[in-house]
Amino acid sequence: MFDVAILGAGVSGSALAYQLSRFHLDVVVLEKENDVSLGASRANTAIVHGGYDPPPDTLMGHLNVDGARMCMELVDRLDVEFRKTGSLIVAFDDEDMKEVHNLYDRGLQNGVPSMEILDGEEVSRREPNLSKEIIGALWVPESGVINPWEFTLAMMEVAVREGVELKLCEKVIGLKRQDKGFLIETERGTYSARYVVNATGVHSEKIHNMVAEPAFHIHPTRGQYYLLDRSVGEVVNSVVFQCPSPLGKGVLVSPTIHYNTLVGPDSEVVEDCENTSTTREALDDVARQAKRSVPSLQLGSNIRNFAGVRANSDYGDFYIKISAPYFLDIAAIKSPGLTCAPRIATYAIELLREAGLDFKEKETWDGTRSVVRFKEIPEEEREAFIRENPLYGRVICRCETITEGEIVAAIHRPITPVSLDGIKRRAGTGMGRCQSGFCGPRVLEILARETGKATEDILQDKEGSHILIGDTKEGRV
Numbered sequence: 001m002f003d004v005a006i007l008g009a010g011v012s013g014s015a016l017a018y019q020l021s022r023f024h025l026d027v028v029v030l031e032k033e034n035d036v037s038l039g040a041s042r043a044n045t046a047i048v049h050g051g052y053d054p055p056p057d058t059l060m061g062h063l064n065v066d067g068a069r070m071c072m073e074l075v076d077r078l079d080v081e082f083r084k085t086g087s088l089i090v091a092f093d094d095e096d097m098k099e100v101h102n103l104y105d106r107g108l109q110n111g112v113p114s115m116e117i118l119d120g121e122e123v124s125r126r127e128p129n130l131s132k133e134i135i136g137a138l139w140v141p142e143s144g145v146i147n148p149w150e151f152t153l154a155m156m157e158v159a160v161r162e163g164v165e166l167k168l169c170e171k172v173i174g175l176k177r178q179d180k181g182f183l184i185e186t187e188r189g190t191y192s193a194r195y196v197v198n199a200t201g202v203h204s205e206k207i208h209n210m211v212a213e214p215a216f217h218i219h220p221t222r223g224q225y226y227l228l229d230r231s232v233g234e235v236v237n238s239v240v241f242q243c244p245s246p247l248g249k250g251v252l253v254s255p256t257i258h259y260n261t262l263v264g265p266d267s268e269v270v271e272d273c274e275n276t277s278t279t280r281e282a283l284d285d286v287a288r289q290a291k292r293s294v295p296s297l298q299l300g301s302n303i304r305n306f307a308g309v310r311a312n313s314d315y316g317d318f319y320i321k322i323s324a325p326y327f328l329d330i331a332a333i334k335s336p337g338l339t340c341a342p343r344i345a346t347y348a349i350e351l352l353r354e355a356g357l358d359f360k361e362k363e364t365w366d367g368t369r370s371v372v373r374f375k376e377i378p379e380e381e382r383e384a385f386i387r388e389n390p391l392y393g394r395v396i397c398r399c400e401t402i403t404e405g406e407i408v409a410a411i412h413r414p415i416t417p418v419s420l421d422g423i424k425r426r427a428g429t430g431m432g433r434c435q436s437g438f439c440g441p442r443v444l445e446i447l448a449r450e451t452g453k454a455t456e457d458i459l460q461d462k463e464g465s466h467i468l469i470g471d472t473k474e475g476r477v
């Protein structure tokens, strides 16, 4: 029997797995997909929010500032891509300016450090591409952009290396109370665990309702984006928000960790909580709103559209509670869930401790990780590096300058990828202008070679997303 079963390997489940791996506990993570971070944690705006937005009397308000600080510490420990760009919340008229002052006050209550209110001239000096109609802004320096799936994977990789068991393709379909804990039924088998943690994102209502009275209702809320090619240059230096509305933080224009420009998201309640398709109407609306902030925005340089689905709920806050004996909900984790994840994990540990779980720290625990990014190695050291491992001398992804050495290293880290998108999330291949049109086939061959699989067995992304047609061990696909 496991001490703890975490259901869901998004950023919430992975952050908790990471924190639990420092203790003498048998922990299992059950994830329905074939990799970590395939829910909201891979398709979001990727911002480490400063903490001025959530109401101070909410859990979101309590956890945000600590969460942001912990993210910024963890990116160093885990070697995760992050840029501390700061954020601007711009005002177009006096009404907006009132909102900017409200956000400033709210930020003070939430403990956000070093905020400033800027006038239009100062905004224009810092961000020359912004609309000249902007009359002022809130400046939040303690915020930035992160690689969200790398962050999630890095925490889970360390957790697995430090003893947590990760079981992929294990969709939980039933939970039964046993004498001492739960019997967890998945589509492929059963597991026993004393404590169960529900970190299943947009599906968290369903899992909650298996063991407790209904307490919240998820309204899956889709957001759509444009990702612009680097050739448009650095359109903005910081994350540029408009004033938030009841629907969310609004459409923003933001730099990414890879110096592209991200534009979006809108906010639309959808029936199917896994509906990540994009639509012409929504993207047109995103474009219209974004051009209000940056009139010269060149959306013709778009290299990818994508969508993510938020676990918004009628509860209006994160739902993090011991909802039944031995059952902890980390549910309805909407924005700023990515930012708060590390702090949600330590808060969850406080709740599990109060619920009777014993925490005995391991004598040795290594909470760090590092990766090689060949393009960041100084010119003068590259030759020696390649001499030692010639695979680093072979560039596979030309757009992003990713070498075979990086791809092979990513495959042999603690969580083996099974798809081209799995390599993309680990090594960064296919992130550039060609969107893997050139490197895709070569990455496929390397992944098949290194994992001993047939090329026909390599997937694009989730289960069933075969790329090549042919005979596999399981039959014809």
Ligand SMILES: Cc1cc2nc3c(=O)[nH]c(=O)nc-3n(C[C@H](O)[C@H](O)[C@H](O)COP(=O)(O)OP(=O)(O)OC[C@H]3O[C@@H](n4cnc5c(N)ncnc54)[C@H](O)[C@@H]3O)c2cc1C
Pocket (backbone or CB within 6 Å): 007, 008, 009, 010, 011, 012, 013, 030, 031, 032, 033, 036, 037, 038, 039, 040, 041, 042, 043, 044, 045, 046, 047, 048, 049, 170, 171, 172, 173, 199, 200, 201, 202, 203, 222, 223, 224, 265, 307, 308, 309, 310, 311, 330, 333, 334, 335, 336, 337, 338, 339, 340
């Ligand atoms: C459009 C958008 C923009 C956002 N922007 C930001 C931002 O800029 N900054 C920020 O801080 N936050 C942002 N967020 C919020 C943030 O992305 C989420 O709060 C966070 O990723 C939620 O993580 P999670 O682990 O709770 O859920 P998820 O990442 O969705 O993970 C849940 C996991 O549970 C698995 N699962 C579900 N059902 C089962 C089952 N039955 N059995 C086993 N596994 C199951 C899923 O496959 C998934 O892997 C945004 C969200 C969206 C959608």
